[in-house]
Amino acid sequence: MSVSRETERLTAYAELLRKWNPAINLIAPSTLDQIETRHIADSLQLTEITRNVSGNWVDLGSGGGFPGIVMAIMRPDLDLTLVESDQRKAAFLRNVVRELALPRAQVICKRIEAVDRLDAANISARALAPLPLLMAYVDRHLSASGTAWLMKGRNWQDEVAQARTDWKFELKPHQSATDPDAAILEITEIRHA
Numbered sequence: 001m002s003v004s005r006e007t008e009r010l011t012a013y014a015e016l017l018r019k020w021n022p023a024i025n026l027i028a029p030s031t032l033d034q035i036e037t038r039h040i041a042d043s044l045q046l047t048e049i050t051r052n053v054s055g056n057w058v059d060l061g062s063g064g065g066f067p068g069i070v071m072a073i074m075r076p077d078l079d080l081t082l083v084e085s086d087q088r089k090a091a092f093l094r095n096v097v098r099e100l101a102l103p104r105a106q107v108i109c110k111r112i113e114a115v116d117r118l119d120a121a122n123i124s125a126r127a128l129a130p131l132p133l134l135m136a137y138v139d140r141h142l143s144a145s146g147t148a149w150l151m152k153g154r155n156w157q158d159e160v161a162q163a164r165t166d167w168k169f170e171l172k173p174h175q176s177a178t179d180p181d182a183a184i185l186e187i188t189e190i191r192h193a
């Protein structure tokens with residue numbers, strides 16, 4: 001049976017994470033044995049939901065590369081930008097992009113608030129900030145017709161209620177398969193309330 005190019009790259013990525021995590025703390029050490037079942041599986045849910053989506057993609061606060069690197073592996077047809085302000089994590093991400101040969105992925109090592117507007121068709125973020133703050137980051141970098149894909153934990157409904165104080169938006173939640181209380185929030189038409 002042939003192993004797909006995507007599977008080879010996901011395996012190589014997991015190896016790089018395991019190699020570098022002791023030095024850089026890319027993911028919580030307690031979750032090192034859950035790279036495939038939790039971190040990659042979470043990210044693959046997003047790539048599955050968005051398999052027919054087109055346009056440039058921006059992943060904010062990429063950290064060790066979830067979901068940004070998984071998106072770059074599964075969608076090599078998209079221009080993808082990972083924004084990560086921590087220099088050591090950004091160096092790791094650049095190394096992954098080079099070693100896995102992902103030529104349409106680039107890393108910006110700056111704070112999200114300091115990056116020139118990216119005018120993205122799609123934005124993703126996982127474990128970056130509470131939704132009210134995340135909306136401000138997304139609003140800065142999303143195009144008027146763009147879609148945000150925000151991976152949220154079990155308090156997502158409370159966060160949505162808080163965010164609606166300052167923002168108006170259309171919301172379509174996709175329930176997580178790995179954690180029934182978590183969701184990927186598909187958000188469009190963002191504007192100040």
Ligand SMILES: C[S@@+](CC[C@H](N)C(=O)[O-])C[C@H]1O[C@@H](n2cnc3c(N)ncnc32)[C@H](O)[C@@H]1O
Pocket residue numbers: 027060061062063064065066067083084085086089110111112113125126127128
């Ligand atoms: C908790 S980690 C999550 C990383 C990854 N998305 C994941 O799910 O594993 C949040 C990351 O966002 C980065 N970050 C936080 N605030 C940021 C900002 N304002 N600009 C750029 N990066 C930021 C941090 O350095 C950190 O690597």
